Amino acid sequence: MMRLIPHVDTLRRRIALTIVTAMLASLLLYALFVQVAGVWAKPPVDQIGLLDQVAATTRIIQAAPAHIRPQLAAAASNPTLGVFWSQHRGDFELPGPGTSIDLNNSPVLHELLEGAQHKIEVFQPANWPAESPQARYVMLLQLSDNSWLSFTPPQRSWGMSSALRFAVVIALGLVATWLVAWFATRQLADPLQRFTNAVQRFGTDLNAPAIEVEGPHEIRQAIIAYNTMQAKIQQFIAERTHMLASISHDLRAPLTRIRLRCEFLEDIDQQRKLIRDTDEMQSMINYALGFFRDEARQEPATTFDLSELLQTVIDDYSDQGIVVDFSGPAHLVYFGRPVDIKRITANVLENAVKYARHPRIELINDLRTVRIEVSDEGPGIPESELENVFVPFFRLEPSRNRNTGGVGLGLSSARAIARKHGGDLLLQNRKGGGLFAQIELPHAPLKPS
Numbered sequence: 250m251m252r253l254i255p256h257v258d259t260l261r262r263r264i265a266l267t268i269v270t271a272m273l274a275s276l277l278l279y280a281l282f283v284q285v286a287g288v289w290a291k292p293p294v295d296q297i298g299l300l301d302q303v304a305a306t307t308r309i310i311q312a313a314p315a316h317i318r319p320q321l322a323a324a325a326s327n328p329t330l331g332v333f334w335s336q337h338r339g340d341f342e343l344p345g346p347g348t349s350i351d352l353n354n355s356p357v358l359h360e361l362l363e364g365a366q367h368k369i370e371v372f373q374p375a376n377w378p379a380e381s382p383q384a385r386y387v388m389l390l391q392l393s394d395n396s397w398l399s400f401t402p403p404q405r406s407w408g409m410s411s412a413l414r415f416a417v418v419i420a421l422g423l424v425a426t427w428l429v430a431w432f433a434t435r436q437l438a439d440p441l442q443r444f445t446n447a448v449q450r451f452g453t454d455l456n457a458p459a460i461e462v463e464g465p466h467e468i469r470q471a472i473i474a475y476n477t478m479q480a481k482i483q484q485f486i487a488e489r490t491h492m493l494a495s496i497s498h499d500l501r502a503p504l505t506r507i508r509l510r511c512e513f514l515e516d517i518d519q520q521r522k523l524i525r526d527t528d529e530m531q532s533m534i535n536y537a538l539g540f541f542r543d544e545a546r547q548e549p550a551t552t553f554d555l556s557e558l559l560q561t562v563i564d565d566y567s568d569q570g571i572v573v574d575f576s577g578p579a580h581l582v583y584f585g586r587p588v589d590i591k592r593i594t595a596n597v598l599e600n601a602v603k604y605a606r607h608p609r610i611e612l613i614n615d616l617r618t619v620r621i622e623v624s625d626e627g628p629g630i631p632e633s634e635l636e637n638v639f640v641p642f643f644r645l646e647p648s649r650n651r652n653t654g655g656v657g658l659g660l661s662s663a664r665a666i667a668r669k670h671g672g673d674l675l676l677q678n679r680k681g682g683g684l685f686a687q688i689e690l691p692h693a694p695l696k697p698s
Contacts, residue, residue, distance in 0.1 A: 260466070267433040274428065302329075310398060315336070333401075341387070341399050344378070346370065352366065369389070372389070373386060388401075440464030440465075444464075448475065460475060504527055553582075560575065562594050573608045574607070574610070575611075593663045593688055594623070596660065597688065601686075606626045608625045610623055621688040626679075626683040628682070639661055639664050660674070674689075
């Protein structure tokens with residue numbers, strides 16, 4: 250019993266099918282051209298025997314007496330060629346002088362007429378007045394006695410040249426190939442583009458859903474492999490976040506017991522030092538728990554006014570008597586996670602308020618990104634430490650000391666949130682003193698994709 254081979258939609262099969270379809274489409278368009286264009290697609294008259302009939306008829310009628318020439322012309326007429334003889338050119342009711350044919354430029358006709366010199370004119374339907382019922386193709390030939398023969402092929406042109414026919418065939422082939430290739434590549438590129446968009450989305454949203462499996466076999470296999478990898482990454486991050494949060498949470502109980510026992514120490518100096526260290530560890534744990542909660546939490550994206558959001562951050566410091574300058578558009582509609590963006594700005598601005606003077610926020614909107622720039626006038630950061638400050642729990646000494654209350658997670662959290670949005674957080678020292686922080690956020694559609 251023959252085994253049935255399952256149908257597999259592969260790239261190789263699609264490419265082969267595209268080539269075959271393009272060839273068939275080319276043949277179909279050419280056949281359609283022949284049918285629609287009619288006589289214009291027929292070969293030239295010198296290739297279908299028409300000139301042989303003209304030459305033979307001319308020789309016979311020219312050799313015959315004038316009184317029997319009308320009968321000979323009528324006898325020579327057939328469905329493919331009408332022949333008429335007249336002593337005078339005006340009897341044919343032609344629209345005027347036609348296009349003269351030089352026998353020296355027509356070797357075939359010159360040979361058929363055995364070198365005899367004849368005046369030949371040709372007429373096309375365009376030579377007649379518009380919509381004239383007499384419009385037709387005519388070849389007018391003058392005999393040696395100055396009488397005239399008229400040859401009329403019914404519904405017949407003098408045909409296309411070989412070069413023109415070749416150009417038409419090439420053009421139709423190119424058009425057919427382009428149409429088929431455009432349609433085929435569109436069918437192939439659409440699932441690939443959706444796959445690319447989903448991969449880019451995962452770069453900014455770790456909780457992005459799996460990609461729908463579609464397209465040719467090779468792309469489907471790539472999507473399946475990617476979905477598997479994405480699921481493993483999401484599981485790994487969830488397990489890591491849960492583990493670290495659990496460790497930080499479990500450390501609270503022994504720290505609380507240690508602090509209670511410190512109260513019973515008789516050495517006041519040692520008691521104060523232990524309590525200070527315990528409080529610092531407790532503060533670090535609280536910050537860590539908050540950091541891990543932010544990693545696990547996924548705020549829904551929405552449309553909001555970014556300028557107003559930044560103004561609320563500035564107002565919070567204004568209530569504390571701290572002036573923060575602002576420049577930028579009064580309103581800027583943005584699609585993103587407002588709470589996260591507010592935390593980024595607040596974390597960066599808090600460093601400027603704590604360690605410097607004259608904090609300032611500038612909002613810049615261009616075609617590709619939205620930038621929130623926070624600057625100050627302070628000591629800045631050593632060039633060698635500009636990247637280290639983003640490492641969790643890293644703190645500069647002595648300018649950023651433990652007495653300020655920070656544990657080194659503010660900038661780490663801010664950069665993580667910015668990158669979750671598909672942007673970034675960059676630091677650099679200002680000329681003349683101070684620090685410059687740039688929060689870069691990509692433009693996003695106003696509606697979720």
